[in-house]
Structure formats: C-alpha cells, structure tokens
Amino acid sequence: MNYHTNDIPLPILGITAHSGTGKTTLLKQLIPLLRQQHNIRIGLIKHTHHNIDVDTPGKDSYELRKAGAAQTLVASQKRWALMTETPELPELDLQYLASQFDKESLDLILVEGFKQEPIPKIALYRNGLGQAVDDILDPYVIAIASDITLSTSHLQLDINQPGQIAIFIAEWLYTQWISSCIAAARE
Numbered sequence: 001m002n003y004h005t006n007d008i009p010l011p012i013l014g015i016t017a018h019s020g021t022g023k024t025t026l027l028k029q030l031i032p033l034l035r036q037q038h039n040i041r042i043g044l045i046k047h048t049h050h051n052i053d054v055d056t057p058g059k060d061s062y063e064l065r066k067a068g069a070a071q072t073l074v075a076s077q078k079r080w081a082l083m084t085e086t087p088e089l090p091e092l093d094l095q096y097l098a099s100q101f102d103k104e105s106l107d108l109i110l111v112e113g114f115k116q117e118p119i120p121k122i123a124l125y126r127n128g129l130g131q132a133v134d135d136i137l138d139p140y141v142i143a144i145a146s147d148i149t150l151s152t153s154h155l156q157l158d159i160n161q162p163g164q165i166a167i168f169i170a171e172w173l174y175t176q177w178i179s180s181c182i183a184a185a186r187e
Contacts, residue, residue: 014112018135021126040108041105044109045110123136124144125146145159
C-alpha cells in the first residue's frame with residue numbers, strides 16, 4: 001500500500017535507546033520486513049557523533065569535494081548520493097534532513113538517534129545493560145521494545161520479535177496516514 005501522497009507530510013518514527021542496545025541490529029531486521037511484508041518504502045536517517053566520510057580518498061569525487069565543492073553528487077545507473085558540506089551549521093536539524101528525501105519514493109522515515117527530537121519513537125530497552133528504562137522515556141515514546149516485561153503504562157513489544165514490531169509500525173503508519181488524510185480533507 002502506498003501510504004504517502006504529496007499533500008501529506010512524510011511520517012517520521014524514531015528508534016531510540018542507549019548505546020549497545022541493538023538499534024542498528026533491529027533496524028537491519030525491520031527494514032526488510034516492512035518492505036517485503038507490508039510494502040512500506042523506508043527512508044533512514046542515522047545520527048552519529050563521529051565525523052563521517054562516505055567517499056573514498058583518491059577517487060575523483062573525493063578529490064573534487066575536498067577541492068572545495070559545497071555539494072557533490074555521485075551517480076551511477078544503480079544509485080546516487082549527494083554529499084553536502086555543512087561546517088557552518090551549529091547542530092543537525094532533523095526536519096531539514098528529512099526534507100531532503102524524495103517524498104515520492106517513500107512512505108516512512110525511520111530515525112536512529114536524535115533521541116531529543118519531539119517525534120514519535122519506539123524506545124528499546126535490554127535488561128542487564130545497567131541502564132534505567134526511565135532514561136529513554138519521553139512524552140513522544142509510543143511503545144517500548146524490551147527483552148523483559150516492564151512496569152510501565154507504555155505499549156510493550158518484544159525486542160526479540162522484529163515481526164511483531166514491524167506489524168506495530170505498519171499499523172501505526174496506517175493510523176498516521178488515515179489521520180493525515182482526514183486533516184487534509186478538512187483544510
């Protein structure tokens with residue numbers, strides 16, 4: 001099902017947790033499930049605290065970008081990537097980054113990191129990591145995926161059952177889509 005039209009904003013859902021909980025591992029399982037079982041086209045924004053360089057030193061595109069190009073787009077028949085230099089930005093803006101996606105080819109943007117952002121989130125919690133579950137909860141958490149039953153009013157999912165989490169995300173996305181359609185019809 002195509003959950004997105006140009007008139008409706010692209011939904012964003014965060015996956016948040018303490019480091020080492022398994023955000024990337026879970027996303028690597030969720031993305032194919034959402035795509036194959038629910039026909040949801042996924043975009044992904046991953047926040048890192050490290051400097052990144054997706055280009056290879058010695059390659060023409062790397063050398064031209066290092067020569068001072070503010071933006072470098074590398075393209076082949078199978079994929080393209082746009083690299084943008086942003087040294088003047090004081091901090092990353094999630095909404096700006098999300099706006100860079102091609103809305104025509106996506107139904108949902110999943111976000112790993114950006115835990116302070118006011119977006120709907122699934123919080124991940126694993127017992128035995130020495131972290132308090134309350135540290136990952138904020139008013140935007142819509143569910144908790146954990147390996148134990150927690151004493152909380154939040155909807156709980158099993159972190160070890162990515163299929164269950166994918167169903168939850170698909171149902172959540174569908175409700176977001178219906179709500180957005182109703183809101184757009186009222187305008």
